[in-house]
Amino acid sequence: FKDLNMLLNSFGCISRVDLCFAVLGDILKMGYPPNCVTYTSLVKGLCLAAKVEKALELLTKMDRLGCKPNVVTYTTIIDNLCKNGRRDKAIELFVDMKCKGVSPDVVVCNSLIDSLCRGNEWHNAVSFFQEMLDAGIHPDVVTFNILIHGLFKEGKIQEANRLLELIIQLGIKPNSFIYNTLMDALCTVGRVDDARQMLVLMETNGHVGDIVSYNILMNGYCKSGDTDEAMRLCRHIIHNGIQPDSYTYSTLLYGLCHTRDWQQTRGFVSELLGMGINFNVVNYNILLHALCKEGKSQEAIRLVELMIKRGVKPSCFTYTTLMDGFCAEGQVNDAKKIFVSMETKGFEGNVVGYNVLLNGFCKKRKIDEAMILYRHMIHKG
């Protein structure tokens, strides 16, 4: 039965609700009563399939099905609401949960604090954190990572560092997430060398740098214009047995493209393809962007066709990048065609898409067209 729950959860994680229900059917057929875990997995599947309303419905039905939703069930939905920009609804559900006698734990609190930090509502995040302490819920290392991340997003690296010291004083051991967060903060403000020192500190404290740590450093080098050092670091970690991932490739491709050394870039792409690496959508987007910036929109189109052929679904980034490429060549009408086609692909009303077109029309001095589009955009919300 647990195996079936696990299976159901796996399908939920890839948002295949149809398969979830199939497994649920099997569970029932075999005479097992579905439990809270079963339903929570199903709830997760529904959430990830963008059917949060259905998930909420299931939540209310669970009682009648003889299974009380617990804090995990609620958290699954609350977190999804938060991540889809519906924090108000999430907080409503949080209150609702407490009314139903389900006690919040550190995980729901973390989810909400994270959402507040991401929404740049630092003050609300802190007061929620305080409430959590008052309620006797102990923060954990995840909580502190969320807060540190929030601080550095506010540009408060010093405070973030102080919080780190405080944590250590409290006897909480920083994990690699915390170190990675701090390293990224340092890189973002251009202090790549300090970030590298942080990696040393991390290792003296008994944590090995993982691929995320190295990706952060490589990204730091690339963004500060030292792609060579990033490439060296990559070879170094491979030599030490660490597997690069798609983030690594994106970071390096981005760096290489910005050097405009096409020979080296092409060489690297061939090398990766030769190794049998499958590019993901971001990898393609970066190459696409480079082609567009070089005014090679025809090649860009071919690249998009290629990615589709390889089974990689273009994202809204793909389309807006392409649109911007066309606009840069003065082909605003072609850009508009792409924009229109986006609607049928689930990317309706993309703001960047509007911006690109508006910019394109303005550059061509077609202010009237731009105004029409602008009104259309406002009208659609």
Place this chain on the structure above:
RNA sequence: GCACAGUCUUACACAAAG
């Protein structure tokens, strides 16, 4: 009491300035 479910860190697009 048991564990099959929930939260955190890294990559890509558009303006201006440079």
